Amino acid sequence: MAEIEKRIETHRVRxxxxxxxxxxxxxxxxxxxxxxxxxxxxxxxxxxxxxNIPTSLVGFINGSFxxxxxxxxxxxxxxxxxxxxxxLIGVGCVVMGLGCFLQSLPHFLMDRYEYESTVSVSGNLSxxxxxxxxxxxxxxxxxxxxxxxxxEVKSLMWMYVLVGNIIRGIGETPIMPLGISYIExxxxxxxxxxxxxxxxxxxSLLRNPIYMLFILISIIQFNAFVNMFTxxxxxxxxxxxxxxxxxxxxxxxYNLPPICIGYIAGGLIMKKxxxxxxxxxxxxxxxxxxxxxxxxxxxLMICDNSSVAGITITYKGMQQDSYVxxxxxADCNRDCNCPTKTxxxxxxxxxxxxxxxxxxxxxxxxxAGINMVFQNCSCIQTSGNSSAVLxxxxxxxxxxxxxxxxxxxxxxxSFIYSLSAIPGYMVLLRCIKPExxxxxxxxxxxxxxxxxxxxxxxxxxxxxxSTCLHWGILKCGESGACRIYDSTNFRYIYLGLPAALRGTSxxxxxxxxxxxxxxxLPGENASSGTxxxxxxxTGKENECKDMHKNSKILNDDELKTKL
Numbered sequence: 209m210a211e212i213e214k215r216i217e218t219h220r221v222r223x224x225x226x227x228x229x230x231x232x233x234x235x236x237x238x239x240x241x242x243x244x245x246x247x248x249x250x251x252x253x254x255x256x257x258x259x260n261i262p263t264s265l266v267g268f269i270n271g272s273f274x275x276x277x278x279x280x281x282x283x284x285x286x287x288x289x290x291x292x293x294x295x296l297i298g299v300g301c302v303v304m305g306l307g308c309f310l311q312s313l314p315h316f317l318m319d320r321y322e323y324e325s326t327v328s329v330s331g332n333l334s335x336x337x338x339x340x341x342x343x344x345x346x347x348x349x350x351x352x353x354x355x356x357x358x359x360e361v362k363s364l365m366w367m368y369v370l371v372g373n374i375i376r377g378i379g380e381t382p383i384m385p386l387g388i389s390y391i392e393x394x395x396x397x398x399x400x401x402x403x404x405x406x407x408x409x410x411x412s413l414l415r416n417p418i419y420m421l422f423i424l425i426s427i428i429q430f431n432a433f434v435n436m437f438t439x440x441x442x443x444x445x446x447x448x449x450x451x452x453x454x455x456x457x458x459x460x461x462y463n464l465p466p467i468c469i470g471y472i473a474g475g476l477i478m479k480k481x482x483x484x485x486x487x488x489x490x491x492x493x494x495x496x497x498x499x500x501x502x503x504x505x506x507x508l509m510i511c512d513n514s515s516v517a518g519i520t521i522t523y524k525g526m527q528q529d530s531y532v533x534x535x536x537x538a539d540c541n542r543d544c545n546c547p548t549k550t551x552x553x554x555x556x557x558x559x560x561x562x563x564x565x566x567x568x569x570x571x572x573x574x575x576a577g578i579n580m581v582f583q584n585c586s587c588i589q590t591s592g593n594s595s596a597v598l599x600x601x602x603x604x605x606x607x608x609x610x611x612x613x614x615x616x617x618x619x620x621x622s623f624i625y626s627l628s629a630i631p632g633y634m635v636l637l638r639c640i641k642p643e644x645x646x647x648x649x650x651x652x653x654x655x656x657x658x659x660x661x662x663x664x665x666x667x668x669x670x671x672x673x674s675t676c677l678h679w680g681i682l683k684c685g686e687s688g689a690c691r692i693y694d695s696t697n698f699r700y701i702y703l704g705l706p707a708a709l710r711g712t713s714x715x716x717x718x719x720x721x722x723x724x725x726x727x728x729l730p731g732e733n734a735s736s737g738t739x740x741x742x743x744x745x746t747g748k749e750n751e752c753k754d755m756h757k758n759s760k761i762l763n764d765d766e767l768k769t770k771l
Contacts, residue, residue: 230294234387237301241380244308246464248273248373250456253441258314259366260680260688263442267669269370270438274661276307276377281654284382286406286647293386304379310372314365338552340544340569340586384653388637389646409644413651418639418723421716423655428713430660432706435668442672443702446693448511448611449603462615463622470626478630485638486724492632493717499624500710502617506703509614511607513695514600516553516561517568519677520694523587525560540587541569549681551691555601556588563678568596635720638729671701 248270256266284296413419440463444455478488513520521527523538536548546566554565562568569586581597588594640648673690675697680688 230390233294234297234383234391237297237383237387240301241304241383244304244376245273248311248376249438250441250459252438253445253452253455255366255369256689258318261366262687263439263669263672263690264666265366265669267438267665267667269366269373270665271662272370272373273377273380274657276374276379277381278377278654278657278662280378280381281385281650281657282647284385284650286409286650293382293390296382297386300379300382302379304376307372307374307376307379310375311369313368313372317368318365338564338566339573339582340541340546340566340571385646385649388649406647409647410651413640413644413648416640418635418720418727418729419648421720421723422636422639423652424716425713425720426652426656427659428709430656431664432709432713434660434664436702436706438665439668439672439702443698444611446695446698448607448614449514449600450611458615462619466619466623467626470623471629474627474630477627478634483631483634485635485729488631488634489721489724492628492635493714493721495624495628496632496717497714499621499628500707500714502621502624503703503707503710505617506614507699509610509617510699511603511610511695514561514603514692515559516563516600516677516692517587518563519692521560525558536563536567538587541567544569551678551680553598553600554582554596555599556585556590556596557594558588558590559601560588561600562587562596565596570596668701668705671705672698675701 252266252270255261255269256263440459441452441455444450444458445452450458477483483491515521515525517523518536518538522535523540537546544566546564548563548567550564550566552564553561554568554570555561556568565573565582565585568582568588570582571584571586572582574581574583578598581595583593583595585594585596588596636648636652637645672693675694676690676692677694678691680691
């Protein structure tokens with residue numbers, strides 16, 4: 209008897225050890241996929257400038273991850289439960305790593321990054337070749353050499369990023385549905401039976417009103433958040449005048465920690481207070497609504513457009529409503545023979561930015577590289593020496609304060625929304641039958657990929673492109689990446705469209721709350737709590753009786769042996 213108990217205890221310890229190892233491994237997998245996804249989103253602006261492509265194409269590259277995930281999600285979610293799930297998750301992690309490696313290849317295969325800059329050109333030109341020279345010749349024109357055009361067209365290194373992102377999506381497919389279903393099944397005394405193998409399950413899920421409404425909410429909300437998270441670095445650049453590196457750093461400081469803390473706190477609250485599914489639905493809905501109302505404060509945290517002569521203002525400092533090509537040149541630079549397509553901005557002493565040192569009318573320069581100072585600039589009307597430095601002018605102290613308010617509001621909103629995520633996800637898991645759980649999670653992921661993850665970055669990128677004020681130019685004269693946007697119209701799209709989408713999502717959310725009042729969830733009945741308690745008490749009593757009986761038998765045997 210003691211030997212049997214020892215074997216049972218040993219088996220239990222082994223099972224617990226395996227479960228702990230699996231939890232550690234799945235946690236590492238989640239961290240890896242989150243880091244790779246966050247890094248990809250943070251590189252959107254760099255990809256756009258590095259490969260000189262429009263925002264709509266960058267949005268398609270970003271959505272290619274969802275395409276890869278879409279190819280296998282249903283198959284893996286349903287049939288993966290019949291195979292060895294930890295092995296499938298491990299294979300997925302390897303494939304995900306391969307995708308990340310492909311995404312990094314252009315950094316090693318390409319030459320140094322080149323923009324249409326007049327300052328950072330090769331050193332065989334004289335230092336004054338990009339300045340205002342009367343009766344000079346315009347050096348920086350689009351090339352007319354067909355060989356160079358063919359070479360540039362064939363340089364499609366962004367395809368590596370596209371293919372790598374698709375492969376990364378394929379590798380990530382088994383982690384979420386199989387990891388959750390494995391933990392759920394392992395935690396039970398016996399696994400749920402696997403029924404054959406697909407149409408009855410689909411029919412049951414499609415006829416589940418709570419499940420279908422939850423999918424609708426997820427699609428609408430995911431459309432909003434994919435757009436906001438993907439283009440947040442670009443928004444900080446254009447609205448508040450931050451550099452790409454500063455924007456990514458600020459997002460990492462202000463947004464990611466609150467999200468992580470919110471997820472952990474949400475799970476702890478669910479466990480600590482033993483929140484029921486109906487309570488979880490209310491918590492998730494009202495917390496999300498609170499964060500949604502907080503979002504409208506961001507419409508007050510605004511900055512004006514950057515003052516760029518010839519684009520947003522005239523050379524005399526007057527505001528102009530729209531960008532017109534013939535306003536690039538003025539009397540102060542008309543004789544300089546400057547290239548009008550080049551984007552190499554300088555900031556003048558008068559607080560106005562110019563598209564290039566030549567268009568600012570600068571005749572001489574001092575220093576080299578990023579420390580270069582341009583002097584004797586005829587378009588800069590100031591009492592000083594009329595000089596300029598590289599880069600756009602800073603937007604001022606007021607705009608910096610608005611940025612701080614925006615980041616604080618964004619951090620609070622991220623925490624509140626992530627706090628509601630775990631209760632909301634519990635509604636998804638508990639509104640379907642145990643045997644349908646894996647397929648239900650997979651179908652939910654499939655729908656959000658098809659109707660949100662893939663199209664959202666594409667159409668949002670196209671809308672962002674519509675606010676462009678000045679496009680970069682390629683060697684063959686084609687448009688490249690956008691260099692400056694109308695920050696007002698950009699703000700309306702970035703903040704307004706997600707607000708409209710999220711507002712409509714609360715209609716099905718309130719319907720779920722109404723349905724939960726009148727209907728019971730799968731496996732739930734009116735006396736489920738009482739039955740469960742009685743079952744536990746009865747089990748404990750039977751266990752105690754068995755232990756007492758066994759101990760009595762052992763004592764009798766021991767007494768007989770002694771006699």
